Amino acid sequence: MAKSSVQYVCSECGWNGPKWYGRCPECGQWGTVEEFHEARAAAGSRTAAPGRTSRTQSVAVPSTGRTAARPITEIGTESVKRLGTGFSEFDRVLGGGVVPGSVTLIAGEPGIGKSTLLLQTAGNVARSVSRNGARHDVAASVSGDGHSSTVLYISGEESQAQVRLRASRINAVEPNLLLASTTDLATVLGLIEEHRPALAIVDSAQTIVSQEVDGISGGSTQVREVASALIDTAKTLDIPVFLVGHVTKDGSIAGPRTLEHLVDVVCQFEGDSETALRMLRAVKNRFGPTDEVGCFDMSGEGIEEVTDPAGLFLSGSGPDAGNAAPVEGTCVTFTLDGHRSLPVEVQALVTTSVLPTPRRAVNGVDPSRIAMLAAVLSRHGKMNLLSNDLYISTIAGGQAREPACDLAIVGALASAATSKPLPRTACAIGEISLTGQIRPVPRMEYRLREAARLGFTTAVVPPLRKPLHIEGCTLVEVCTLQDALDALGLSSNTRPARRKETA
Structure with missing residues (x-):
């Protein structure tokens, strides 16, 4: 186990310091300051999957990649091809589709339909790839040479059989939609590196655990480590990742507030449990507007987009x-x-x-x-x-x-x-x-x-x-x-x- 330095972090505003306080000195909330162990792991030993080389060793970053500093005048401004989700309302909230290498956090109350929305999105993307042959243009642009045209759905809350039953109900069963059930971060990263999917979905951030840091599942230490590792993998492999986030009883996203700062896009999936109407709002978006809203209708057969909600x-x-x-x-x-x-x-x-x-x-x-x-x-x-x-x-x-x-x-x-x-x-x-x-x-x-x-x-x-x-x-x-x-x-x-x- 790597040596760790102990800090105290506020799960509400992200304040950190060397001393514990009952009340956060920054935001004034009570009972939100928790002990945080920040691991000091070696550069090539971070979250390597069993039987595999480490992530930093298996991914070769060229000298002209994103780590090389270049004058801004020499950087091209060609438009990035976005990946469509199969929902025009979802694409509009994201600013036109999913940007390659981006990490999107989908948060919402329990039972609101987060997993259903993302599983149906995974089915739409997989169906789009299969209809256009073994390699789809958008998927190829996302994954690059040697990448498979698949969609990877990783669940830390349900088994593969449970996800398969829900996929059958919402018509999201596709041969190139890969399902995995694990709560180990090293396994998650190994699956993403192995398959190089056009889209990866992790459900959820609070259930994935890293063996290299202390802390319980869903705690500030684990959530920050999981988010950092997934973001690093997404940026390095240029793979878009959807990350499901739980919310607390007051409606805020569970875990440290820095989780919202780390990801590229934060979307809130809202709705009333007594009605079928669901709203998807972009709270943060580095690639599009933050004042868009998408309307969806929840039914027994899944989620349907409502392009003209006036009649509702x-x-x-x-x-x-x-x-x-x-x-x-x-x-x-x-x-x-x-x-x-x-x-x-x-x-x-x-x-x-x-x-x-x-x-x-x-x-x-x-x-x-x-x-x-x-x-x-x-x-x-x-x-x-x-x-x-x-x-x-x-x-x-x-x-x-x-x-x-x-x-x-x-x-x-x-x-x-x-x-x-x-x-x-x-x-x-x-x-x-x-x-x-x-x-x-x-x-x-x-x-x-x-x-x-x-x-x-x-x-x-x-x-x-x-x-x-x-x-x-x-x-x-x-x-x-x-x-x-x-x-x-x-x-x-x-x-x-x-x-x-x-x-």
Whole structure:
């Protein structure tokens, strides 16, 4: 065993020092400072597979490779051929595909579908290689001479038979998709060096263990060593690697924070367990934008991409409802998720409260803004709902948490209170201040063009900084909350009474 120097590392922010603290001096979190043993191994003895030469000895790096320093003016700028994942949504989040030699970390809650997404991606890449012959152009450019056109999936959590059963369910069984089940880092590196795959997937970083450093599986020492070894192998062999990462109970990636700094791309796979919608977000991307989001639908047959998620967040009150009558208590707004504008339908229910403290129940909406919007509606909209029970929700797991959804929330509340439905082709976008002013929101043009594409003909919006012409959509600019209620046909100067049922 190599000699090691003892340090103490914070698993939350990556701070390190020679002394243990109960509270991290850098980020102030309690109980996150753990003992870290950094191995001082020899240059040629690091994580060599049993019966094989060491990784640094088996890989010959030419003098003109990435270790040689050259003037920046002499380095070519030819575009790198990216490897397609088989999902256009996945490729768009990554910036156009997987870059050769990159390491991508996919994180998400347990059971959200990380392993399913990557296994289906492995099947797509393997299928693409087999359809185009023994050697695929993209795979050949990634692996180089002597590299096989295969995809390697290494699981540290499941056996080969378990992975095979899941692959059969999601139609990812391909002859050139290689499966391995191991938790030893030396074996993982030996498999990658032996097969030189077009794509390697390691599931997961917290289950792989190196025998050369101390620490339990998933600890700071092991995770850092595993990540460093995989990154070194990926860069040296020019092989893209997908690495699965677990998350803690607060949603952050488990292990040392330096894990996110070491890898090239960090993606969060999010979703509600009660719905089938899944979102893939790029938190960090050295080869593309970090404000893109991919939409997927989870089913028993695997994961399907949703290229146009507009219909997921609209019920029968949208423009596609045909001749259906409009429904009271609903209002549509448009949110921004990266460069993509998504419609979100806000539904509200206003009832007479029988409790000393009226109930405020929300779903998909920021709870802290409901009390504020109810007070502003009472003061500046002359519609007192402070003593009523308010229920606000979105449909299909949509999120209406940004301030641009304020006007739609107020519109849905006013519609439910006055029993006046809004037209199916009308939408509302805008932020409401405490003074009752309607404030502008960013990227209004993106939102309005998506509204026009979906068939909305009227949009109530804040005053625009510059004139916009959206074909097929009439823009109604309002300055105050009262103006917005008048434009939506929801103005009322009296407190809403209990609705009476008539025969």
